[in-house]
Ligand SMILES: Nc1ncnc2[nH]cnc12
């Protein structure tokens with residue numbers, strides 16, 4: 001079997017997916033119309049023109065604007081269900097889904113509206129497609145620590161539905177240290193900590209995420225490669241890295257997929273996984289991310305199997321569930 005044949009059919013897990021980043025233009029048009037909200041695009045060509053990014057901030061401006069049309073519980077349900085339908089097509093059997101409550105609560109949408117819509121889709125996906133999932137509530141790092149504390153408070157009635165907390169949005173100038181106290185409080189509440197680090201920001205932010213936020217996994221982490229001591233530590237401590245190849249090229253963190261460091265990271269012994277980040281904006285869901293890397297980096301079947309194994313091993317599933325899935329790969 002070739003690596004390409006293998007990846008298309010094998011059960012796999014996605015560990016880095018922003019649900020707001022799976023908002024396809026067609027669904028955005030539909031929801032905008034029913035909620036009577038103007039969006040700056042009339043056609044798919046307009047969208048394609050707008051979705052040309054030169055850095056993370058460029059993308060975030062467009063991504064937050066898109067999320068503005070999400071108002072009702074049904075909107076969050078539709079958004080999440082569309083992602084699960086894609087998972088079912090690709091044999092993604094487990095998904096660890098990030099959501100950004102502040103993107104919505106800042107606009108006057110209740111926390112309960114967001115999570116109830118997402119939760120209903122999760123339950124249905126489990127029943128209909130057998131897809132397991134868990135939620136990562138992400139704090140927006142361009143906002144204040146106080147704002148994040150308020151979000152933590154709002155989440156408490158729904159603690160049983162949320163596995164982890166994350167940190168996303170504009171990385172440069174917003175170091176992990178800004179959120180040390182709110183992560184401490186989140187851990188006390190039982191949330192597992194993760195954070196975006198080393199996507200655009202320096203290796204120093206990865207050290208901060210490890211030492212100050214006590215993270216269990218790093219989102220992206222590519223810039224660890226500038227610091228051999230840090231690489232060694234990540235290997236020794238078996239820290240999972242949720243790498244997002246098509247995101248990295250779309251946001252110009254990597255100039256071309258042929259130059260993506262995924263294979264190098266794997267060769268160094270880093271516990272890398274492949275993920276889609278914001279697939280509606282970056283041109284591909286999970287399988288396409290694998291396919292692009294297989295083709296550009298000439299990954300072997302063994303290497304792809306290793307990546308798929310990592311996707312379960314570095315998930316937040318129970319040891320028993322990990323075993324169950326690993327038997328299938
Ligand atoms: N790639 C990314 N980096 C930081 N914040 C994000 N929010 C959604 N996608 C993101």
Ligand SMILES: [Zn+2]
Nearest residue numbers: 018168219277
């Ligand atoms: Zn991300």
